[in-house]
Amino acid sequence: MSLQFRDTLSGETRPFTPLNPAQVGVYSCGPTIYGPAHIGNFRSFLFADTLVRWLRASGRTVRWVVNLTDIDDKIIRTAAAEGIEIRALTDRWEAVFRADMAALRMATPDEMPRATEHIPEQIALVQQLLDKGHAYRTEDGSIFFKISSWPAYGKLARLDPEAMRVGERVEADEYSKDDVRDFVLWKAAKPGEPSWDGPLGPGRPGWHLECSAMSMRYLGESFDLHTGGIDLVFPHHEDEIAQSEAATGKPFVGTWMHCAHLHVSGDKMSKSLGNISRVSDLLAGGAEPRALRLALISAHYRTNLNYNEDSLTAAASAIARIDAFVAALNARSTITTGDAEADQRATALAEASWSRFAAAMDDDLAVPEALAALFDLVRDGNRLLDANCSGAGAQALIAVLEKINAVLAVLPDRAVLPAGAEALLAERIAARAAKDWARSDALRDELASLGVLIDDGRDGQRWRRAGPQA
RNA sequence: GGCGACGUACCCAAGUGGUCUAAGGGGGGGGUCUGCAAAACCCCUAUUCGCCGGUUCGAAUCCGGCCGUCGCCUCCA
The missing domain is CATH 3.40.50.620 (HUPs)
Structure with missing residues (x-):
């Protein structure tokens, strides 16, 4: 089309x-x-x-x-x-x-x-x-x-x-x-x-x-x-x-x-109803900007969008899902061995996802369908990670995500570790190698307090940033 | 009063004549994996699309009526 x-x-x-x-x-x-x-x-x-x-x-x-x-x-x-x-x-x-x-x-x-x-x-x-x-x-x-x-x-x-x-x-x-x-x-x-x-x-x-x-x-x-x-x-x-x-x-x-207009809990936003949400206020209050962006683009532009107090948290959860996927792909991307068939399927998935995404956007900016393509890509990509695709497969998926992100702009920025986190991560790797679980868990908590979330997986320890990113 | 839009699961939201026993996200329940946690994956969560009729072999999708919500008719994204 x-x-x-x-x-x-x-x-x-x-x-x-x-x-x-x-x-x-x-x-x-x-x-x-x-x-x-x-x-x-x-x-x-x-x-x-x-x-x-x-x-x-x-x-x-x-x-x-x-x-x-x-x-x-x-x-x-x-x-x-x-x-x-x-x-x-x-x-x-x-x-x-x-x-x-x-x-x-x-x-x-x-x-x-x-x-x-x-x-x-x-x-x-x-x-x-x-x-x-x-x-x-x-x-x-x-x-x-x-x-x-x-x-x-x-x-x-x-x-x-x-x-x-x-x-x-x-x-x-x-x-x-x-x-x-x-x-x-x-x-x-x-x-x-x-x-x-x-x-x-x-x-x-x-x-x-x-x-x-x-x-x-x-x-x-x-x-x-x-x-x-x-x-x-x-x-x-x-x-x-x-x-x-x-x-x-x-x-x-x-x-x-x-x-079309945005409605707040079914009502028009108005001063008399006191339901005006200002972007700067939401951001100052700690809202994840990408979550707000996602919430605001998630409905087709020609239909009313209902915004309520759950919209932002729902969008933040969706963003976290994307972030976890990206972190998992990045961890896998440097692995040279893997299942060849899974890699082939990753390549096919990347192509099919882009075709579907592009067709949706061409059709009068059908963002809901485009997002469905993105989230299906996340699910199917996670399956391929489970199926042990190699770094090559992961890179194919990263490449298509970046193309999609040029349009939707919802992927995480290249995450920067807060001060001190690098050493903690290294220490935790050592602790895990020594099967010192108590130390490993304590370090995980400590990193969490710095806003760094740890996922342990087959590719080792991987991290992502929690909450709003500057 | 005139013109227009909309009503889909607990929430957000696609689909507008057959592939719909209805996409995707969130939430909830169950399970697998895992030292634990997290993440992930699997299964379940609308046989039904405001209500009532009609057209059609076939309708969430078309037509009519009704109910409800909203927008514009010189502030307005």
């Missing part, structure tokens, strides 16, 4: 054909950096990460852009409430976001543009829309997109523009406009708010504008893939399409991919 994705706009799952095979462009709507990201946010960012990793693992060159929204009402309010400069606030939360990303093993995006650093691009886009009659200026100097000038408006969200006249919640918007459906491109400057001068007059960009301007800046006026949470379909992405295509006259995005 060739690579295929579900596209929100067409509603179809269809083969993926890059506009430019030399470079696939991916734009992911990133965070508003005024506070800590929660696990729901990261579910969608990890979905984008998985997408990019798979595109690369399957041989494509990718340029990945994740924006940082560093100017909006919430940021202005938060900075004012804390009595600090906006830049100080957004710098602080950008750093936290980057730390969370790294901890969860997200690939580093090629670009992480900030809205406030791309004001000229945004102004130019608004200028184009004004020139083409798709935007208008109101009395206070704000500029709105004229939805009546864009018949395709509503096609992404499948909303009827006419129906949107009803149930209007205009009062929340402090800016006057001709039509309640119109959305703001440029907000006229207000006292106490940051603003930028230029041909549009003093003001600041509306929320949707940055994504159009920055995606086109880094990926071109038309690009391949645009991702985000399902809640961004409307109005954010609908508005992006309208303002981008109205300005350029070209198709904006080839494939729109949206990630």
Whole structure:
């Protein structure tokens, strides 16, 4: 099967054909950096990460852009409430976001543009829309997109523009406009708010504008893939399409991919329910980052994911299973003798596992099936270790695990022993050779207190790290 | 009210017309191996897929109704 994705706009799952095979462009709507990201946010960012990793693992060159929204009402309010400069606030939360990303093993995006650093691009886009009659200026100097000038408006969200006249919640918007459906491109400057001068007059960009301007800046006026949470379909992405295509006259995005929400014990995560789990808090509380990553990618991206207090421990157990397997393979990998048939089967298992994994990922990123392939590989590989495969067989399995890990990023890092552990391990080997079981057991306990777990097996003593790894 | 998604074992979660007496992970029970422990392996833990009808030779998968949960309808990953 060739690579295929579900596209929100067409509603179809269809083969993926890059506009430019030399470079696939991916734009992911990133965070508003005024506070800590929660696990729901990261579910969608990890979905984008998985997408990019798979595109690369399957041989494509990718340029990945994740924006940082560093100017909006919430940021202005938060900075004012804390009595600090906006830049100080957004710098602080950008750093936290980057730390969370790294901890969860997200690939580093090629670009992480900030809205406030791309004001000229945004102004130019608004200028184009004004020139083409798709935007208008109101009395206070704000500029709105004229939805009546864009018949395709509503096609992404499948909303009827006419129906949107009803149930209007205009009062929340402090800016006057001709039509309640119109959305703001440029907000006229207000006292106490940051603003930028230029041909549009003093003001600041509306929320949707940055994504159009920055995606086109880094990926071109038309690009391949645009991702985000399902809640961004409307109005954010609908508005992006309208303002981008109205300005350029070209198709904006080839494939729109949206990630379903994460629920906590069946409820939406919300402040009122007090069930918000923040990534930094979980990590600070000792959560194994790989377990959190696994928990957040384990459901298919288009279905709701139920997260509860057991999710993390369940994922941590699954991670421990992988770790034990890797430790056993590493121990076996230096053994030169073994059962030749088991080695042949190891080679076959490695090939079959990769085929199954790749087919799953090609099918609209079927991560659950890909994980099933991984865990079946773990079980069957353990059988082959029991069947006495040699180091060659173990190495074949290690090689395929590394290929899979380039996509899922759940394998242990090359483990580093804590200070003093090396000597204890050596001493324990000697104690066991002398059948001094009491000493051997005491050393095992001592190593455990250092976070080093010991497994005794046919290949001798092997160790792995317990708990979160820095 | 409009549009849309979903309801699979104790928990998480695939499967969307026959290979399903339903994948994978976690948890639980039993066993093998082992100085012990751990790890690993083996067996068991949904003859059933919210409920009721219908279509079909055949349905968890299609259709209709009902019940329940959730999302969007200009804050939102």
